[in-house]
Amino acid sequence: MALTKKDLKFFEELLNEKKEKLLQELGNLEASTVGKNPLEQSGDLSGYAYHLADQAADAMDREHAFAMASRESRYLLYLNEALDRVKEGTFGMCKKCRKAAHAKNPDSPWITRQRLEAVPTATLCIWHKQDADSEKSKDKD
Numbered sequence: 001m002a003l004t005k006k007d008l009k010f011f012e013e014l015l016n017e018k019k020e021k022l023l024q025e026l027g028n029l030e031a032s033t034v035g036k037n038p039l040e041q042s043g044d045l046s047g048y049a050y051h052l053a054d055q056a057a058d059a060m061d062r063e064h065a066f067a068m069a070s071r072e073s074r075y076l077l078y079l080n081e082a083l084d085r086v087k088e089g090t091f092g093m094c095k096k097c098r099k100a101a102h103a104k105n106p107d108s109p110w111i112t113r114q115r116l117e118a119v120p121t122a123t124l125c126i127w128h129k130q131d132a133d134s135e136k137s138k139d140k141d
């Protein structure tokens with residue numbers, strides 16, 4: 001079932017809230033970890049060398065922070081793409097159902113509202129997503 005203008009407004013606000021929160025988290029992450037050198041992170045500004053284990057722990061923390069920033073940046077891209085789809089009027093449409101409807105999707109080509117509320121960046125209906133996930137697991141085996 002197609003989304004109404006009211007639905008689209010709801011999802012646009014939801015996506016913008018998630019985007020705003022994510023940008024704030026990215027800013028906090030940069031301020032606390034990524035933007036500092038190892039001595040600033042450790043809190044030791046005395047100039048003396050600190051233990052190798054401390055350096056390793058700090059390096060691990062920085063690497064974890066970079067991985068989190070990368071993951072969150074990728075999610076920010078998905079949020080922006082979803083906002084673009086809202087503006088284009090294609091938000092909530094399954095990319096695969098538009099080409100060929102899934103036999104189990106009675107609302108083809110639409111993604112259910114429940115799925116969009118849970119995963120507002122979704123581009124596939126639950127049935128096409130399950131198919132894609134099962135294909136990935138087969139490729140790993």
